[in-house]
Structure formats: structure tokens, C-alpha cells
Amino acid sequence: MIEKKSFGRVSPLLLVFLALGFFFAAYNLLSMITHNKAYGSEKWLWDGMELSGVTDLPLGMRKAGSSHSKFHVALTATDTRYSQWQCRIMYYWYKRVKDMPGSDMGKFTRILHSGKPDNLMEEIPTFVVNPLPEGLDRGYVVLNRPWAFVQWLESATIEEEYILMAEPDHIFVNPLPNLAHGDHPAGYPFFYIKPAEHKDIIRKFYPEENGPVSDVDPIGNSPVIIKKSLLEEISPTWMNISLRMKDDPATDKAFGWVLEMYAYAVASALHGVRHILYNDFMVQPPWDLEVGKKFIIHYTYGCDYSLKGELTYGKIGEWRFDKRSYLTGPPPRNLSLPPPGVPETVNYPPLIAMVLLLSLPAGETSENGE
DSSP: OOOOOOOOOOOHHHHHHHHHHHHHHHHHHHHHOOOOOSBTBOOOEEOSSOEESOOSSOTTOOTTOSOOOOEEEEEEEOSSHHHHHHHHHHHHHHHHHTTSTTOOEEEEEEEETTSSOOTTTTTSOEEEOOOOSTTTTTTOGGGHHHHHHHHHHHHSOOOSSEEEEEOTTEEEOSOOOOOOBTTBOEEOOOTTOOGGGGHHHHHHHSOGGGOOGGGSOSOOSSSEEEEHHHHHHHHHHHHHHHHHHHHSHHHHHHHGGGHHHHHHHHHHHHTTOOOEEOGGGEEOTTTOOOOTTOOEEEOOSOEEEOTTSOBOTTSOOSEEEOGGGGTTSOOOTTOOOOOTTOOHHHHHHHHHHHHHHHHSOGGGSOTTOO
């Protein structure tokens, strides 16, 4: 059973000292860590068909991972209505695929970093943790994510050996196996995470003595399936690298909204952890066109189309689905279907949203009055 726990309110001064304590702990850690390269300087990619750059993994490992170990599904969230409706859809679809053949999904936790329970506590398994001290995130709310994982890992009862770090805007479209292999986590390679193109900045946090910049994987923390013991080691470093990056104006400007993703990649490299990069882990509409045997749809981008099914990205289309259109509540019940000709991946988010909306009480629709 997942423990539902609300951390007691403490004084702001104590929280500030807590944050500073973590900062100095990270500084000491960075001073002491010596690089333990698991695979040399090669990068590797496992696209479901081919594994290259790794020489010490056994031949014949099953395509969908080899550990057969259950993993705990964990996502961080706030108590805003924008976050809540996405969490409800995500949890709804987790329940639909969890027990399907081929799934290694275990239990589920929404890690709520708002410091207090909300109205979804009974609907979604939830563990309440504190946000960062006021003002420390400077409006960059995802900076709370690593701090939330630190608290959850320290205090929650987690039965599974592995953890999937997920996000509210993830939709499970196929049963997900454990794609990790032992101490080698599985991650998704993001086209916009490019450590080599930011070498000077990366070196501020990953010194030359730790190894080449190519040891920093092109990933964020999500989606990642990782052994719990490894995440317990990495999370404090991830949190403090995030804070240090945010405190550095040049880094903050260069990385912007993906700063915390870079921080996880650097923190993992500092601990000598490299990820199996799995292209089929996730698709991102409107860029990825087919779902096929992929596992997750990440609907973070707006999808704008003409009524002829032509993409009009950068221009509001005659038909659109953009999660940011619903900041004050879930999409309306009369959400329009996509026009003919849009890619398969674009069809899924509004259709799945409608499935959930039709199952909710009448009072749970958008505040827009639709």
C-alpha cells in the first residue's frame, strides 16, 4: 500500500536552510565524485531492433527488456486544475493497460508537490510532499520535480525494484514492459537535448576530470525506467544541479524550459549512469505520425490543422488540440474530433480525453462553460 502522507508545515526559514543544505551537499559531492564510466565514451541506441555501442549486455535479451521486474509508475504534479485533468486522463489509461499481456507495470503514485492534499486524493493514489521554499523556483515550476522525488524516495513505501518517471501529459497506448536492463536505465532520446552543442555550459557542472561531454545522455528524467536504488543516489544530485543551473544566468538562458532535463542528464553522468536510449518508448505529435507498437504519447505540443487535415504548425489551425488551451479546467464534453487526414498520433489525445470526459460527473467539465 502506498503511504499517503502530508508533510507538516514548517517555518520558511527552516525550508531555506534545508535548500541550502542540499546545495552544499551537492557541492561536496561534485568535489568527490570520480567518474566511473560504464561503457567508455560510446553512446548507444536501442531502437527495438538493434543495440549498438554496448558490449557487455547478453545476447538474446528480449526486445521488450529482460528483467521482467515490475516498475512503479510515478509522476510529479501540482494541485492546479490544469495539472489535475491531465493526471486523471493519465491514470485512467494506466489502469486500462496495466494488466494487459506484456505489461510490467506495478503500482502508481502521483507525487503532489503542493504541500497539502487536494480533491483527487481518493481517486488517484497520491503522496503529498512540500514544494521548494517560496521563490526558489522563480516561477519555473518543474524545478520542484527533483525535490519531490527526493522526499518521496526518502519517506514512501515503494514495493517495486524499478520506477518509471512519467508526466501528466503522457498517455499509455500499449502495455509497457520494463525496458531497463539491470543497472542500465531505459530512457527516451529527445532531439532537442544536445549536450555536445552546449559543451562550455555542461563543463560548468560536469568537469573534464569526470569524462567527455558525450557521457551526458540526450535525455530528461521522463520517461525513464530506472532501478530504485540508482534513483535514490541520483535524485539529490539532480535537485542540486537543477538549482545551480537556475542560479547561473547563462545556463538558465541557454536551457530555458528544458533546464531540469539537462540537470537530470548531468546528474546521471556524474554518478556514472548511462541510459539505454529507446526510440520506441514514446511518440510526440504532431511530429511523430504513427503509434504502432510505441508505448506512450506525449502530447506536449499544440496540434494545429486545416479542415483538410494539413498541418499549420506556428499558426492556429481551423482545428486544434493544445493542452494549454485548458489551463483552468479539462477540455469540454463537446470537444470536436480531428478532421480526416490527420496522423494517428494526433487522433489519440482528443479521443482519449473524450473517453474520460464522458465518464465524469457533469460538474467536472471545463470552466469555460462548454
